[in-house]
Amino acid sequence: MEGVTDPAFRAVMLALHEPENLGGSTTEFVRVVDHAVPRHILTENLGPVVSPIPVGLQLMGNDSVALAATAARVSETNARFIDLNFGCPAKGTLRGCAGAALLKEPATIERIVAAVRASSGSLPVSAKIRAGYEHARDVEQLARAVEAGGADGLTVHCRTRAEGYADAVDWSRIARAVSAVQIPVCGNGGVLAHADIARMRAETGCRYVMIGRAALANPWIFSGYNATRAEAFRFVRRYMQVMEERSAVARRHFSGRVKQLISFLHPNFLAEDERAALLHEQDVEVLVAKIEAAAR
Numbered sequence: 390m391e392g393v394t395d396p397a398f399r400a401v402m403l404a405l406h407e408p409e410n411l412g413g414s415t416t417e418f419v420r421v422v423d424h425a426v427p428r429h430i431l432t433e434n435l436g437p438v439v440s441p442i443p444v445g446l447q448l449m450g451n452d453s454v455a456l457a458a459t460a461a462r463v464s465e466t467n468a469r470f471i472d473l474n475f476g477c478p479a480k481g482t483l484r485g486c487a488g489a490a491l492l493k494e495p496a497t498i499e500r501i502v503a504a505v506r507a508s509s510g511s512l513p514v515s516a517k518i519r520a521g522y523e524h525a526r527d528v529e530q531l532a533r534a535v536e537a538g539g540a541d542g543l544t545v546h547c548r549t550r551a552e553g554y555a556d557a558v559d560w561s562r563i564a565r566a567v568s569a570v571q572i573p574v575c576g577n578g579g580v581l582a583h584a585d586i587a588r589m590r591a592e593t594g595c596r597y598v599m600i601g602r603a604a605l606a607n608p609w610i611f612s613g614y615n616a617t618r619a620e621a622f623r624f625v626r627r628y629m630q631v632m633e634e635r636s637a638v639a640r641r642h643f644s645g646r647v648k649q650l651i652s653f654l655h656p657n658f659l660a661e662d663e664r665a666a667l668l669h670e671q672d673v674e675v676l677v678a679k680i681e682a683a684a685r
């Protein structure tokens with residue numbers, strides 16, 4: 390997730406889990422414009438390998454030649470798969486006709502997947518779509534475009550681009566995609582609790598489940614472990630430590646990332662007035678001290 394799941398975050402998250410509970414994760418999207426992305430950008434996004442849990446590199450763009458050239462470079466990194474983003478609804482992305490903008494052009498999606506597939510060697514390629522742009526009438530067509538391009542897997546975020554990140558979800562759209570293709574489908578959207586993982590699989594027939602925001606709210610959602618408040622704050626503290634150890638972000642700069650994580654934390658772990666106080670804290674040393682205290 391862009392702006393959140395950087396390598397430091399992933400290192401802390403993956404350390405909590407076994408591959409049986411958490412089968413994979415991806416980098417934040419890497420934007421591909423009109424030329425191959427330099428290898429150092431790809432490796433920076435991936436970070437070092439810290440867990441047996443596979444990490445894929447997510448690419449987003451609309452230029453199939455540049456995407457294919459980037460994919461060839463990805464196959465020389467430690468990425469375990471390539472994921473193509475056809476779901477990002479951000480305005481800048483749409484203006485660049487990438488991400489969710491391509492949901493209006495299934496033929497382009499197929500062409501991009503095919504180009505990336507052809508240049509990725511033995512690396513598996515997956516693609517992530519939303520259920521549609523304005524409406525979900527064509528979710529089968531979009532799923533088939535991904536399959537026809539040769540993807541090894543498909544993730545369906547069940548909201549349309551128009552629905553953004555609305556609370557309401559319609560998982561029957563995932564079931565429709567599952568029925569339309571032979572490749573494994575990963576369902577996404579509106580999983581709020583551990584029990585929802587089994588429920589989504591049962592209701593839609595999807596093989597895998599992807600969890601976005603609820604995993605930031607509760608990093609243990611994949612295993613169903615009931616973490617305490619102190620454990621949740623130790624997670625935040627560990628994230629700060631790893632960022633510092635890797636010097637990816639200087640201490641005075643990392644408070645933005647830490648606050649973003651705190652803004653997502655489940656209400657079970659902190660009262661709303663405490664969350665507000667942490668989010669408004671301007672002094673990074675005081676912020677760190679408050680997190681240390683909560684982690685004890």
Ligand SMILES: Cc1cc2nc3c(=O)[nH]c(=O)nc-3n(C[C@H](O)[C@H](O)[C@H](O)COP(=O)(O)O)c2cc1C
Pocket residue numbers: 390391392393416417418447474476517546554577578579580599600601602603
């Ligand atoms: C802050 C934020 C950043 C995101 N960045 C990405 C991204 O880089 N790539 C991607 O495929 N999806 C991204 N997403 C979408 C999520 O992966 C997921 O599809 C969406 O939040 C729906 O799942 P959820 O209801 O479990 O949160 C992002 C979502 C949020 C809220």
